[in-house]
Amino acid sequence: MQKLIQELLKGSKNAAARLISIVENENDKRAGIVKALKPHTGRAHIVGITGAPGSGKSTLISGLTGLLRAKKKKVGVIAVDPTSPVTGGALLGDRIRMLDHFLDTGVFIRSMAVREGAGGLSKTALPAAAVLDAFGTDVIFIETAGVGQSETAVKGPVHTVVVVLTPNLGDDVQMMKAGIMEIGDVFVINKGDLKNAAGTARELEQMLLLLPSGRKKPSVLVTAASEGKGIDSLLAIIEKVR
Numbered sequence: 001m002q003k004l005i006q007e008l009l010k011g012s013k014n015a016a017a018r019l020i021s022i023v024e025n026e027n028d029k030r031a032g033i034v035k036a037l038k039p040h041t042g043r044a045h046i047v048g049i050t051g052a053p054g055s056g057k058s059t060l061i062s063g064l065t066g067l068l069r070a071k072k073k074k075v076g077v078i079a080v081d082p083t084s085p086v087t088g089g090a091l092l093g094d095r096i097r098m099l100d101h102f103l104d105t106g107v108f109i110r111s112m113a114v115r116e117g118a119g120g121l122s123k124t125a126l127p128a129a130a131v132l133d134a135f136g137t138d139v140i141f142i143e144t145a146g147v148g149q150s151e152t153a154v155k156g157p158v159h160t161v162v163v164v165l166t167p168n169l170g171d172d173v174q175m176m177k178a179g180i181m182e183i184g185d186v187f188v189i190n191k192g193d194l195k196n197a198a199g200t201a202r203e204l205e206q207m208l209l210l211l212p213s214g215r216k217k218p219s220v221l222v223t224a225a226s227e228g229k230g231i232d233s234l235l236a237i238i239e240k241v242r
């Protein structure tokens, strides 16, 4: 194990992949690895991207990754997929969208299944993020589709939470109820090319006014990820929020 960590610190992508598999699958080894990595972590900016399936999280991450690579930043992506890894439909979709980045040595992409139980996300995605942090990654995106408590529980170690919504909040109201409003630092109305994006942004701003007054006011912006619109503004806000 020590050898694997040495290799990771020297920049071995293979060691990173193996360590992530271990923290993902071997409960008894996870805590030890996280502890051993601790002195080498704390540098990366960990960004949670959460929102309903199909809202455009992966497309946004792909766009953000492109901009970060242009700035020579190392990027990590951990996609926590709600679908079964066996059927893996969404997984494949994510992979295809991220294809541009797959061969790039400065980008590390990993999909993992959701684990049930207390701590959900924090059990596997956050230790995986620690591995990527020690690996020297500058920005780590954790993509989660969901409304569950595990999403709200994740806030702690994640520096910035981006909530992705789409015009007409119908499907997203459940997320609001599940406490997503309270944890978001940045709210994105994606699919800004569709009708009513600006109206939805205003509606959301009204809802955010209801948050406790002591809290820093979250940013709201409209993007059209599939057209590459608003991604640069989103990145600027993410960088500023940290």
Ligand SMILES: Nc1nc2c(ncn2[C@@H]2O[C@H](COP(=O)(O)OP(=O)(O)O)[C@@H](O)[C@H]2O)c(=O)[nH]1
Residues within 6 Å of the ligand: 051, 052, 053, 054, 055, 056, 057, 058, 059, 060, 093, 094, 145, 190, 191, 192, 193, 194, 223, 224, 225, 226, 227
């Ligand atoms: N019209 C429109 N479609 C988009 C936009 N961004 C993403 N999509 C599409 O929405 C679908 C879901 O996107 P994806 O990134 O996989 O969503 P995820 O499930 O949240 O990761 C895909 O077909 C995308 O091409 C956008 O800004 N406008």
Ligand SMILES: [Mg+2]
Residues within 6 Å of the ligand: 057, 058, 059, 090, 094, 143
């Ligand atoms: Mg996705």
